[in-house]
Amino acid sequence: MSKTFSNMFFSFVLAFISLFLLFPPPQCNALTLQDCKFDAIYQLGDSIADTGNLIRESPQSRFASLPYGQNFFKKATGRCSNGLLMIDYIAQSAGVPLLDAYLNPNATFSHGHGMNFAVAGSTALPVNVLLEKRIVASVTNSSLSTQLDWMFTYFNGICYDDKDCHEKLKRSLFMVGEIGGNDYGYALFQGKTLEEVTAMVSDVVQAIKDAATRVIESGALRVIIPGIFPVGCFPIYLTGFQTNDSTAYDELHCLKGLNNFSMYHNERLQQAIQELTLQHPNIAIVYGDYYNTFLGLLRQARLLRFDVKSVQKACCGVGGEYNFNLTRDCGGPDVPVCPNPDDHISWDGVHLTQKAYNTMASWLIHDIFPKLQCFNPLI
Numbered sequence: 001m002s003k004t005f006s007n008m009f010f011s012f013v014l015a016f017i018s019l020f021l022l023f024p025p026p027q028c029n030a031l032t033l034q035d036c037k038f039d040a041i042y043q044l045g046d047s048i049a050d051t052g053n054l055i056r057e058s059p060q061s062r063f064a065s066l067p068y069g070q071n072f073f074k075k076a077t078g079r080c081s082n083g084l085l086m087i088d089y090i091a092q093s094a095g096v097p098l099l100d101a102y103l104n105p106n107a108t109f110s111h112g113h114g115m116n117f118a119v120a121g122s123t124a125l126p127v128n129v130l131l132e133k134r135i136v137a138s139v140t141n142s143s144l145s146t147q148l149d150w151m152f153t154y155f156n157g158i159c160y161d162d163k164d165c166h167e168k169l170k171r172s173l174f175m176v177g178e179i180g181g182n183d184y185g186y187a188l189f190q191g192k193t194l195e196e197v198t199a200m201v202s203d204v205v206q207a208i209k210d211a212a213t214r215v216i217e218s219g220a221l222r223v224i225i226p227g228i229f230p231v232g233c234f235p236i237y238l239t240g241f242q243t244n245d246s247t248a249y250d251e252l253h254c255l256k257g258l259n260n261f262s263m264y265h266n267e268r269l270q271q272a273i274q275e276l277t278l279q280h281p282n283i284a285i286v287y288g289d290y291y292n293t294f295l296g297l298l299r300q301a302r303l304l305r306f307d308v309k310s311v312q313k314a315c316c317g318v319g320g321e322y323n324f325n326l327t328r329d330c331g332g333p334d335v336p337v338c339p340n341p342d343d344h345i346s347w348d349g350v351h352l353t354q355k356a357y358n359t360m361a362s363w364l365i366h367d368i369f370p371k372l373q374c375f376n377p378l379i
């Protein structure tokens with residue numbers, strides 16, 4: 001090999017390796033969480049993780065019928081996507097069954113391997129607290145504190161006492177969120193300004209911190225606390241806050257002000273995680289970086305074989321620049337579904353496609369795995 005060729009070859013290999021380290025292909029780390037030997041996963045949160053709670057509370061919900069679920073289950077399960085969610089890929093990677101929804105009376109298959117308490121549309125703050133700020137949480141009143149109550153009711157059923165619970169939960173993974181995105185979403189769509197919504201961040205982050213504390217006090221050793229998405233890139237916000245002012249958009253055509261707000265929440269959340277870590281030095285409390293992982297999807301869209309012209313258009317939806325109209329949402333009459341959802345990042349303008357969730361989950365697992373300290377007994 002000539003020197004230049006070998007140099008070139010070397011740089012190519014190096015570039016390839018760095019790309020690979022940053023964004024490894026999904027199949028490469030499909031099994032890593034298995035090394036943690038988790039026997040259960042418990043999930044609190046909203047529609048990003050709901051596997052069937054909201055549709056038991058509200059059977060008339062859009063999420064209770066096709067096209068939701070069409071590409072994996074061939075029927076609606078209550079998951080807000082065309083197929084699997086990140087929590088499903090996390091469960092698969094950990095080698096535990098897909099999580100049952102707590103409110104599903106037929107729940108059996110994840111019995112003893114965890115439970116999903118997440119409810120689509122739910123908020124970090126209790127609905128009455130939001131109401132005091134004149135914000136109506138219209139979808140559900142099963143906010144984070146209700147979900148925690150369900151969780152402790154569930155633990156009372158499987159543990160003899162606190163000591164037994166601590167023992168039983170040692171090999172469990174806890175997901176506290178994503179949650180909080182709806183608190184802000186309801187506020188913004190009900191006319192609150194970004195300044196007013198920014199003033200809510202302390203309370204929302206405190207609610208998440210309190211939930212994590214209760215989870216840790218019940219015996220959790222490994223807790224993931226995800227941040228919120230860059231909502232300024234989502235069709236629902238791009239449509240609702242569309243403007244002719246081109247300086248309002250960043251280089252990915254996302255709304256700067258909204259993404260700046262998401263970053264602010266996420267920074268405050270990470271501060272709270274640091275405080276929790278100081279209080280509980282022997283617990284692995286890990287930030288889930290949904291914000292940057294999602295931006296990675298947009299940046300790598302071509303490489304990931306998304307249709308680059310459609311990365312900000314909903315697959316299931318109709319109208320406007322983003323194929324989204326709040327009054328004609330996915331699942332409604334005469335609302336079309338795109339022929340190939342794998343071309344799209346956004347499923348319905350609010351939630352992602354299975355393919356987007358799959359890619360995000362594999363990147364997140366890669367990022368989170370070393371931080372979970374699975375080879376450290378943590379006692």
Ligand SMILES: *[C@@H]1O[C@H](CO)[C@@H](O)[C@H](O)[C@H]1NC(C)=O
Nearest residue numbers: 052055056103104105106107
């Ligand atoms: C529970 O499962 C049975 C058998 O699959 C089914 O007939 C029934 O409708 C289910 N009940 C609910 C509430 O989903």
Ligand SMILES: *[C@@H]1O[C@H](CO)[C@@H](O)[C@H](O)[C@H]1NC(C)=O
Nearest residue numbers: 057058127138139140141142
């Ligand atoms: C809200 O909570 C009340 C009880 O606190 C319950 O009766 C009602 O059905 C709930 N509403 C919704 C929409 O879930």
Ligand SMILES: *[C@@H]1O[C@H](CO)[C@@H](O)[C@H](O)[C@H]1NC(C)=O
Nearest residue numbers: 238239240241242243244245
């Ligand atoms: C943008 O400009 C067009 C034409 O100048 C106008 O019709 C439209 O209402 C404007 N849209 C917004 C959101 O300001």
Ligand SMILES: *[C@@H]1O[C@H](CO)[C@@H](O)[C@H](O)[C@H]1NC(C)=O
Nearest residue numbers: 198256257258259260261264
């Ligand atoms: C970004 O958010 C911070 C915190 O809310 C705020 O102080 C700042 O003005 C925002 N910047 C822009 C460009 O929106």
Ligand SMILES: *[C@@H]1O[C@H](CO)[C@@H](O)[C@H](O)[C@H]1NC(C)=O
Nearest residue numbers: 318319320324325326327328
């Ligand atoms: C959304 O749909 C409604 C009802 O069909 C229609 O009146 C409205 O113009 C649509 N909005 C946009 C932005 O396309």
